[in-house]
Amino acid sequence: MPDEPKPGTALLDQLVETWRVNQRINETLIDRIDDDGMRCTLSTRGGRDVGRQFAHLHNVRLMWLEARDKALAKGLAKFESKEEPDRARLRAALAASGAAIERFLASCVEGGRKGKQGFRRGVVTTLGYFLAHEAHHRGSILLTLKQCGRNLDVETKYAIWDWDRI
Numbered sequence: 001m002p003d004e005p006k007p008g009t010a011l012l013d014q015l016v017e018t019w020r021v022n023q024r025i026n027e028t029l030i031d032r033i034d035d036d037g038m039r040c041t042l043s044t045r046g047g048r049d050v051g052r053q054f055a056h057l058h059n060v061r062l063m064w065l066e067a068r069d070k071a072l073a074k075g076l077a078k079f080e081s082k083e084e085p086d087r088a089r090l091r092a093a094l095a096a097s098g099a100a101i102e103r104f105l106a107s108c109v110e111g112g113r114k115g116k117q118g119f120r121r122g123v124v125t126t127l128g129y130f131l132a133h134e135a136h137h138r139g140s141i142l143l144t145l146k147q148c149g150r151n152l153d154v155e156t157k158y159a160i161w162d163w164d165r166i
Contacts, residue, residue, distance in 0.1 A: 012109040015127055016102055022131055023098040025160045029138065030054060030091055032156045033145065038087070040148040046082075050144055053137050054090045055079035060133060061097040065104060072100045101130065 038051040048056060058079060065073035076097055079085055085093070108123035138160070145151060159166060 012106055015105050015109065015123065019098070019102055019105060019127060019130070021163050021166055022134055023094065024166050025138065026054065026057065026094055026098075026134065027091060028156065028159055028166065029141065029152075030087055030094075032152060033141075034150070035087075037145055037148075037150040039084075040144050040150055042144050042147055049084070050141050051084055051087075051090065052079075052081075053141050053144075054094065055083065055085055057134050057137055058090070058093040058097045061101055061130070064130075065097070065100055069104055069107065072104055076100060 033050060039049050041047060041049040043049075056079075058076075062073055062076050062078055065076070077093070079093070105123060105127060108126060142152065142157075
């Protein structure tokens with residue numbers, strides 16, 4: 001008789017894959033937005049440009065990890081608010097914090113985190129929060145690019161919605 005899967009494994013696999021798709025969408029955008037696009041902003045008061053919005057995604061991941069599991073945040077560096085990281089640093093930081101969030105989600109499923117260590121409403125809601133936050137900023141990024149005349153190509157715009165292929 002085959003070994004029984006650990007409780008929660010199928011759910012964990014789906015949660016992690018959902019998070020990985022989100023991460024690949026971020027990476028696709030970082031790769032396909034040119035340097036001028038990364039510097040675009042709609043702010044007239046010094047708000048975040050496109051590159052700093054990606055840095056903000058990493059910083060928010062780091063903030064939640066520091067609040068919920070300091071060990072997973074160890075070694076992850078925060079971007080300063082006015083810092084303008086290049087594409088390679090953004091990609092590396094998001095990859096590292098993305099992997100840490102994956103481990104956090106896994107520990108929520110496997111260890112049943114509650115209260116301060118997890119989110120009170122559970123791991124699915126936790127993932128939903130992360131996805132909603134990042135999708136909000138991707139929408140802001142796409143709008144900023146459009147308003148600044150740096151609209152992305154149609155292939156990229158469709159690619160980020162083709163979750164079966166990305």
